Amino acid sequence: MILVWLILIPFIGGFLCWQGERYGGIAFPRWVALGTMLLALGISLWLWATGDYTLSGIGAQPQWTIEFQAPWIERFGISVHLGLDGLSLLLVVLTNILGVMAVACSWKEIESQVGFFHLNLLWNLGGVVAVFLALDLFLFFFFWEMMLVPMYFLIARWGHNAPDGKGRIYAATKFFIFTQASGLLMLLSILGLVFAHHTNTGVWSFDYEVLLGSELAPQTEFLLMLGFFAAFMVKLPLVPVHTWLPDAHSQAPTAGSVDLAGILLKTAAYGLMRFGLPLFPEASASFAPVAMWMGVVGIVYGGVMTFAQTDIKRLVAYSSISHMGFIVVGIYAGTPLALQGAVVTMIAHGISAGALFILCGEIYERLHTRELSRMGGLWACFPYLPPIALVFALASLGLPGLGNFVGEFLVLLGTYPVDLPVTIAAATGLVFAAVYALMMVQRAFHGTPTIAKQLQDLNRRELATLLSLMAMLLALGLYPQPVLDTSAAPTQALSRMYQAAQATLAAEAAP
Amino acid sequence: MILNNAQWHALLPILAVSATAIAVMLAIAIKRHHRAVASVAVVGLNLALVAVLLAAHWVPQTVTPLLVVDGYALFYSGLIVATTLGVATLMHAYLEGYAGNREEMYLLLVLAALGGLVLASSNHLASFFIGLELLSIPLFAMIAYPLNQRHALEAGIKYLTLSAAASGFLLFGMALIYADAGTLAFGPLAQKLNAADRLGPYVLVGAGMVLVGAGFKLSLVPFHLWTPDVYDGAPAPVTAFLSTASKAAVFAVLLRFFAQGGGYAAETLKDVLSALAVASILAGNILALMQNNLKRLLAYSSIAHFGYALVALIASGPLAVEAVAVYLLTYVVTNLGAFGVVTLMSSPLGERDADHIYDYRGLFWRRPYLAAILTAMMLSLAGIPITAGFIGKFYVLAVGLDARLWWLVAAVVVGSAIGLFYYLRVLSTLFLQDPTRMQFEAPSDWAQRAGGVMVLGLMLLMMLIGTYPGPFLDVIGLSGLAAP
Numbered sequence: 003m004i005l006v007w008l009i010l011i012p013f014i015g016g017f018l019c020w021q022g023e024r025y026g027g028i029a030f031p032r033w034v035a036l037g038t039m040l041l042a043l044g045i046s047l048w049l050w051a052t053g054d055y056t057l058s059g060i061g062a063q064p065q066w067t068i069e070f071q072a073p074w075i076e077r078f079g080i081s082v083h084l085g086l087d088g089l090s091l092l093l094v095v096l097t098n099i100l101g102v103m104a105v106a107c108s109w110k111e112i113e114s115q116v117g118f119f120h121l122n123l124l125w126n127l128g129g130v131v132a133v134f135l136a137l138d139l140f141l142f143f144f145f146w147e148m149m150l151v152p153m154y155f156l157i158a159r160w161g162h163n164a165p166d167g168k169g170r171i172y173a174a175t176k177f178f179i180f181t182q183a184s185g186l187l188m189l190l191s192i193l194g195l196v197f198a199h200h201t202n203t204g205v206w207s208f209d210y211e212v213l214l215g216s217e218l219a220p221q222t223e224f225l226l227m228l229g230f231f232a233a234f235m236v237k238l239p240l241v242p243v244h245t246w247l248p249d250a251h252s253q254a255p256t257a258g259s260v261d262l263a264g265i266l267l268k269t270a271a272y273g274l275m276r277f278g279l280p281l282f283p284e285a286s287a288s289f290a291p292v293a294m295w296m297g298v299v300g301i302v303y304g305g306v307m308t309f310a311q312t313d314i315k316r317l318v319a320y321s322s323i324s325h326m327g328f329i330v331v332g333i334y335a336g337t338p339l340a341l342q343g344a345v346v347t348m349i350a351h352g353i354s355a356g357a358l359f360i361l362c363g364e365i366y367e368r369l370h371t372r373e374l375s376r377m378g379g380l381w382a383c384f385p386y387l388p389p390i391a392l393v394f395a396l397a398s399l400g401l402p403g404l405g406n407f408v409g410e411f412l413v414l415l416g417t418y419p420v421d422l423p424v425t426i427a428a429a430t431g432l433v434f435a436a437v438y439a440l441m442m443v444q445r446a447f448h449g450t451p452t453i454a455k456q457l458q459d460l461n462r463r464e465l466a467t468l469l470s471l472m473a474m475l476l477a478l479g480l481y482p483q484p485v486l487d488t489s490a491a492p493t494q495a496l497s498r499m500y501q502a503a504q505a506t507l508a509a510e511a512a513p
Numbered sequence: 514m515i516l517n518n519a520q521w522h523a524l525l526p527i528l529a530v531s532a533t534a535i536a537v538m539l540a541i542a543i544k545r546h547h548r549a550v551a552s553v554a555v556v557g558l559n560l561a562l563v564a565v566l567l568a569a570h571w572v573p574q575t576v577t578p579l580l581v582v583d584g585y586a587l588f589y590s591g592l593i594v595a596t597t598l599g600v601a602t603l604m605h606a607y608l609e610g611y612a613g614n615r616e617e618m619y620l621l622l623v624l625a626a627l628g629g630l631v632l633a634s635s636n637h638l639a640s641f642f643i644g645l646e647l648l649s650i651p652l653f654a655m656i657a658y659p660l661n662q663r664h665a666l667e668a669g670i671k672y673l674t675l676s677a678a679a680s681g682f683l684l685f686g687m688a689l690i691y692a693d694a695g696t697l698a699f700g701p702l703a704q705k706l707n708a709a710d711r712l713g714p715y716v717l718v719g720a721g722m723v724l725v726g727a728g729f730k731l732s733l734v735p736f737h738l739w740t741p742d743v744y745d746g747a748p749a750p751v752t753a754f755l756s757t758a759s760k761a762a763v764f765a766v767l768l769r770f771f772a773q774g775g776g777y778a779a780e781t782l783k784d785v786l787s788a789l790a791v792a793s794i795l796a797g798n799i800l801a802l803m804q805n806n807l808k809r810l811l812a813y814s815s816i817a818h819f820g821y822a823l824v825a826l827i828a829s830g831p832l833a834v835e836a837v838a839v840y841l842l843t844y845v846v847t848n849l850g851a852f853g854v855v856t857l858m859s860s861p862l863g864e865r866d867a868d869h870i871y872d873y874r875g876l877f878w879r880r881p882y883l884a885a886i887l888t889a890m891m892l893s894l895a896g897i898p899i900t901a902g903f904i905g906k907f908y909v910l911a912v913g914l915d916a917r918l919w920w921l922v923a924a925v926v927v928g929s930a931i932g933l934f935y936y937l938r939v940l941s942t943l944f945l946q947d948p949t950r951m952q953f954e955a956p957s958d959w960a961q962r963a964g965g966v967m968v969l970g971l972m973l974l975m976m977l978i979g980t981y982p983g984p985f986l987d988v989i990g991l992s993g994l995a996a997p
Binding site: 074075076077115143144145147148150151154155158159171174175178179182183186187189190193194197 | 922
């Protein structure tokens with residue numbers, strides 16, 4: 003039941019924010035939202051502290067640390083089936099951490115319709131948590147699509163109209179259509195899987211555990227796998243369907259960007275690990291080379307494009323594409339090390355990209371521009387902001403001691419025995435990262451100051467937000483063991499399953 | 514002909530609606546009083562709803578060779594009567610400000626509903642035709658009801674002319690079928706058609722012409738040309754009726770014609786239907802992209818939606834009957850809600866209805882709940898989870914996939930993706946800042962009036978179907994076609 007509350011709390015809190023604004027003024031929704039997210043974060047941390055995460059929800063016999071099941075649409079064997087294992091727990095914790103940060107960073111930024119803003123933000127977060135917990139494919143799809151609606155409103159209503167951009171409504175619509183249309187392909191795959199299972203056994207079920215062992219003809223399996231992959235590919239995003247991401251980020255409000263980069267992108271990676279690979283292991287194994295090279299293209303293309311950006315938010319957005327490439331490579335490499343690396347990268351990137359977007363928002367609040375060419379010399383204007391930005395830029399380039407390094411290093415290490423050329427090509431991403439991260443710092447903070455006066459520096463709220471994110475990133479970089487322990491069981495189970503499929507494939511190809 | 518007890522009971526809904534029509538007529542003759550006449554109509558329709566429940570104990574019954582009352586017929590009867598009730602409440606809000614005679618509208622509405630009921634239980638090409646005409650003829654008058662408005666008159670005449678042409682096709686088609694098969698009743702017709710060698714060219718051409726007639730009523734591409742003009746010109750509540758109850762009734766009889774009248778026997782017919790479905794989905798969605806008028810936009814969207822429903826029809830089989838029922842239920846609830854908001858914004862009857870998207874700018878900041886309802890309805894039309902539309906789309910995709918109709922399923926996916934664009938456009942307008950000049954505003958106490966309460970209720974119902982469809986699916990599970 004606690005899992006249901008994890009989902010419901012943000013929904014209820016969001017509703018209170020909306021309705022409470024009328025009676026409590028605009029400060030009320032902010033405090034309610036903060037309280038809600040802190041409560042959700044508290045619950046998820048408590049679950050982490052008390053739960054037994056040696057169980058794995060992946061594998062032939064999934065076992066869940068906490069499980070909840072209630073009938074929903076019995077006609078098709080659809081139930082509200084939620085389950086928590088180490089993998090979902092880490093992502094739920096990440097979601098709630100970034101949720102708190104997103105509320106905190108919009109404290110001053112959002113001035114109009116504050117209650118409705120927080121309704122959308124919290125409903126989005128609640129939807130994401132539900133995606134991480136859902137074990138029924140219908141339920142998963144339900145929330146997968148549902149969480150887009152609040153995000154659409156966040157961008158379309160509270161976004162910025164960048165001067166040369168096509169406007170926030172354009173960006174929001176593009177985001178929505180891309181993700182929704184690809185989602186429909188996944189729905190088709192889900193239905194295909196369910197019908198195949200129904201044909202085999204005569205039982206209607208959308209349940210993950212039931213469908214896990216479905217016998218599928220290789221061709222069908224491949225087609226169904228492609229449907230899932232299409233949805234995840236758009237959400238990750240991989241080149242060439244990434245074009246919604248920079249637009250959405252450049253127009254979104256800060257909290258929207260934090261949410262989008264930090265959490266929404268991770269739902270796709272999670273989907274691959276929870277559903278894509280385990281449901282279709284053999285098809286995924288045979289598709290792996292393509293997927294890995296697509297990841298590499300994402301790394302390289304993202305890196306090159308990042309370098310060419312002049313809008314600081316678009317810059318961070320393109321760098322996300324590059325980092326997400328590592329996650330794809332790691333997942334499809336399928337060794338335990340690479341999978342763990344992918345998980346750590348998800349968390350580290352969530353934190354570092356979230357922090358960078360918060361910083362972008364703070365710079366924008368003070369300078370009213372996001373153009374790098376109009377910054378320059380900011381180091382002289384603030385005592386705190388530039389060094390903090392430098393830390394997160396360094397995290398993004400993969401400096402040892404910060405979380406991103408651990409993740410990307412593990413991915414490369416784990417991919418090495420599987421596919422050497424991919425590893426080499428992916429490693430160039432680290433070089434690109436160094437170039438663009440330093441370039442960003444150099445252009446924004448060094449050089450001759452264009453603004454001579456001292457600007458208002460970070461206040462206590464902003465400092466607290468950023469310093470706590472920094473502390474988490476450092477902790478993840480210096481002592482990643484708790485995270486690795488928590489994700490060990492699911493990643494190892496996934497890896498066993500995946501390597502068995504690879505072996506089958508190899509055996510079929512041999513004679 | 515003598516009807517036995519069970520048959521009388523099965524016929525109760527039709528009898529109740531007929532009695533309502535007479536009662537409304539008498540009430541008008543006694544005294545013109547808007548609220549009183551409306552109340553008579555509403556009470557009568559409520560009784561008809563009760564009659565549907567009573568009749569449910571006696572099904573299936575064949576009443577005369579023309580009608581069969583089974584679970585299927587009762588489900589659609591209930592849907593049509595409930596929709597008519599909803600339209601009646603909207604009508605009351607809308608006509609309050611109308612200067613001319615307001616009362617006859619209710620008479621026309623009840624008569625049209627009666628036509629719908631006949632269609633839902635029609636088991637014979639003759640009753641098919643009678644029901645269709647009974648449904649259409651009151652609609653001519655309803656569309657052109659505001660006689661002094663040019664748009665409405667134009668729409669009425671357009672609908673009259675084209676509808677007459679479609680009826681001509683329908684009758685000629687039936688004659689051709691009769692010429693070859695020698696029967697007009699669905700059951701025997703199916704037997705003849707299923708004996709494969711009896712499938713002569715006359716029957717095929719005849720069935721094709723029946724399809725043209727039905728296609729016109731359902732505004733499938735390429736018989737859709739009247740739709741945007743009529744939707745635009747007709748008073749908003751009439752448009753609501755036209756796009757929901759009237760289309761659902763025609764679709765119900767079309768499905769029965771296919772499932773029990775042997776329509777599925779002809780592969781050619783299925784191919785024709787598939788082409789119509791793909792054309793409707795694509796053309797409807799693409800043409801809607803360019804609309805700045807909400808009523809026209811909804812007109813094109815309904816063209817596309819009946820394309821989706823056709824996919825379920827083509828899939829055939831018991832699951833398809835269920836899927837059509839689910840789809841039409843979700844569609845009717847959603848569309849009635851959307852037109853309900855348009856009606857509430859438009860009343861009292863003025864120069865024109867609030868039909869430009871521009872009129873809705875910033876509605877959210879002025880009438881948040883009304884805007885929230887329209888938002889929910891748009892999301893439902895787009896088929897986003899938590900709304901009823903998603904359940905409908907889910908069913909359509911499921912049966913399409915089950916029947917391996919790859920091209921049609923692909924069309925549904927592409928169509929939905931295109932559709933998102935214009936639904937989102939309406940949505941984003943609602944949340945923009947206030948326009949400088951507002952022409953339309955729902956009365957501030959809209960939620961306390963019958964129309965407002967009905968629209969709010971529809972939104973709750975829509976959300977309930979979207980989040981907890983179990984009970985609805987159970988009811989629909991009971992409303993399968995009776996074995997012929």
